[in-house]
Amino acid sequence: MRAIKTVIPFKPDNPKSRLSPVLTEEKRKAFVGLSLQNVLAVLKESGIKQVDILSKSALDKSDENRLAAMSGSDFEIKILIDESDLNTAVNTYLKSSEIPVLIVMADLALLKKEDVEAMTNPAAMNRESAFVSANCESEFIAASVSETKAAACPDIVRIAPGKDGGTNMMYISTPADFEVNYYGESCKKHQEEALRRSFICEIHKSFYAAADMDEPSDLNDILNHGSGEIFEFISKVLKP
Ligand SMILES: Nc1nc2c(ncn2[C@@H]2O[C@H](COP(=O)(O)OP(=O)(O)OP(=O)(O)O)[C@@H](O)[C@H]2O)c(=O)[nH]1
Ligand SMILES: C[C@H](OP(=O)(O)O)C(=O)O
Numbered sequence: 001m002r003a004i005k006t007v008i009p010f011k012p013d014n015p016k017s018r019l020s021p022v023l024t025e026e027k028r029k030a031f032v033g034l035s036l037q038n039v040l041a042v043l044k045e046s047g048i049k050q051v052d053i054l055s056k057s058a059l060d061k062s063d064e065n066r067l068a069a070m071s072g073s074d075f076e077i078k079i080l081i082d083e084s085d086l087n088t089a090v091n092t093y094l095k096s097s098e099i100p101v102l103i104v105m106a107d108l109a110l111l112k113k114e115d116v117e118a119m120t121n122p123a124a125m126n127r128e129s130a131f132v133s134a135n136c137e138s139e140f141i142a143a144s145v146s147e148t149k150a151a152a153c154p155d156i157v158r159i160a161p162g163k164d165g166g167t168n169m170m171y172i173s174t175p176a177d178f179e180v181n182y183y184g185e186s187c188k189k190h191q192e193e194a195l196r197r198s199f200i201c202e203i204h205k206s207f208y209a210a211a212d213m214d215e216p217s218d219l220n221d222i223l224n225h226g227s228g229e230i231f232e233f234i235s236k237v238l239k240p
Pocket of ligand 1: 014085212
């Protein structure tokens with residue numbers, strides 16, 4: 001795999017406030033810890049070797065212990081603390097990055113390794129995922145078209161949108177030349193920014209990558225499609 005940096009923005013304090021109708025603060029903290037663990041496991045499975053957790057504040061001891069247990073010579077996890085807001089923290093990170101960056105949100109409880117592979121190396125995938133070029137109206141099958149375009153113009157932004165128009169993952173080939181602008185319909189904003197900066201923009205459409213956990217009803221997706229510790233946790237909390 002081509003060298004890339006992978007970064008997970010993370011907010012450990014009072015996380016997922018929109019879930020407060022169904023989860024206490026303590027449970028929300030436990031939930032984002034499990035979700036982060038899930039995302040890291042998928043990244044590891046997909047061949048990513050090193051991940052930076054870009055955290056707004058220090059991690060809880062339990063989360064730190066979990067990360068330490070996952071970390072090893074073949075999978076290095078670094079914790080970087082940046083107390084600024086999400087956009088400032090990520091943009092500072094991008095500015096200092098000389099190789100492609102993959103940004104992955106921590107609340108993707110259903111993420112699959114195929115989604116990560118589609119973001120980092122779509123041409124190598126033997127699949128029929130549809131990609132959409134922001135430069136044209138029609139959808140097309142990714143690999144051959146995107147390779148041809150990439151040969152002519154190597155700067156690529158690849159986005160996995162959230163189900164409500166946010167940006168759940170983003171691959172940026174030349175990160176120092178791009179700025180993120182999260183919140184609201186950020187996928188659209190990022191597509192526009194890509195076009196403005198003459199990047200090729202591709203969209204990875206996937207139910208699993210789109211399933212961010214923002215609102216109480218989103219947790220049903222974990223009950224219906226999830227597995228492991230996070231499934232057990234949500235099952236217990238929602239069906240005591
Ligand atoms: N470093 C950093 N990460 C953040 C910040 N705010 C959110 N994040 C992370 O960015 C990703 C997407 O954030 P949201 O889905 O809005 O999560 P949230 O802010 O905990 O949720 P709400 O309080 O419900 O808006 C998650 O991985 C969060 O942990 C921040 O200020 N700094
Ligand atoms: C950060 C934000 O996340 P959401 O609140 O849409 O989950 C976004 O994707 O722009």
